[in-house]
Amino acid sequence: MQTPDNLFDRNKKWAQQIKKERPNFFSNLAEGQEPNFLWIGCSDSRVPANQIVDLPPGELFVHRNIANLVVHSDLNFLSVLQYAVEVLEVNHIVVCGHYGCGGVKAATDDKGHGMIDNWLRQIKDVQLDNAEELKGLSGDDEINRLCELNVAQQVKNISTTPIVQNAWENGQNLNVHGWIYSLEQGEISDLELTTSSNDDLG
Template sequence: MPFDFNTAVRKRYAILPVPRDFIPSSETPTSQILWVGCSDSFIIETETLDVLPEEIFVHRNLGNLLHNRDLSSESALDWCLDLLKVKHIVVCGHYDCALIRENDANEVHGWHKLHRTNTEYLSNINNNLNTEDRDRILEEIYVLAEADWIRTQPNVKKAISGRGLQVHAFVYDKARNQCVRLVELDMVNGAK
């Protein structure tokens, strides 16, 4: 399995706002961020982070995934790490994603398995979740799992240890036009 949902669903995390200066602008037209986003998120990355458009290399696809074994995703990751030497990777999902909804997910190969696994998990921990809350939590789990998977890739691990690359998990809320960070509580407390 490309990433570990069983671990992701057990994570404890804080949801924090993303300040516009979260990643300070270098004020130079050089990419410092690989932004992995969903094709239908409608987010404007430079409004979320106050950086120059040239500072963000944007890669979008269904479900903000890099692990789907396609040449485009693999090339984007390699290009950004090896040639551009980005300092940050942002995995940015969005609430109200069509892939989260069960009917839509059943139509897209593979997503129904992820959706069913996580829906069963959420049902076991809280039967009182309404559909919107459940979908929001599922999106957060997917983003956390994708960020975890990216951190396990050999070239990412090398960049983390060798030059301080950081991987961030964001979720965009179109209704509020704001972005939040998902920060593992161990990371907030400095243990990780």
């Protein structure tokens, strides 16, 4: 188990190591950021955005919440999205879910979890919308398919926000991707759900 003191020690070593290899790394980054990706992922400690795609600071603009949900009334998320699209002008938005997601599991286990059930309600809706397909699956297969379907729904939710709709109308090159990460393999798969215009929404 790490302690807060450990984290300061680790941070100092990390920063010193980078400065040794690239003396201007932090001073350049301090001037500003130009990430080309907005990353939307789960808060799960096992899916740290930069680490799983092996990217240093400055490359990803990140929003994480439980079960990587895009909720149209979530001002926190919408602020991140607006800044990423309109100010940073990212070309790619990635929704990266993961198999074995605890949020997806909790949404399907029919137990009460308190306040968080309001948040997880979105996943329950995905489950209901896809009941026919999910009926033939059970156990981990059912959860993992629901993890994929949940990513697909969030890609749709992002693509239909006025922020993305306006960007497309203005001819901005903006692609929304749906990916999923395997905790067991440490690898990401493309669910091939990419939307780049309203034509892709079907």
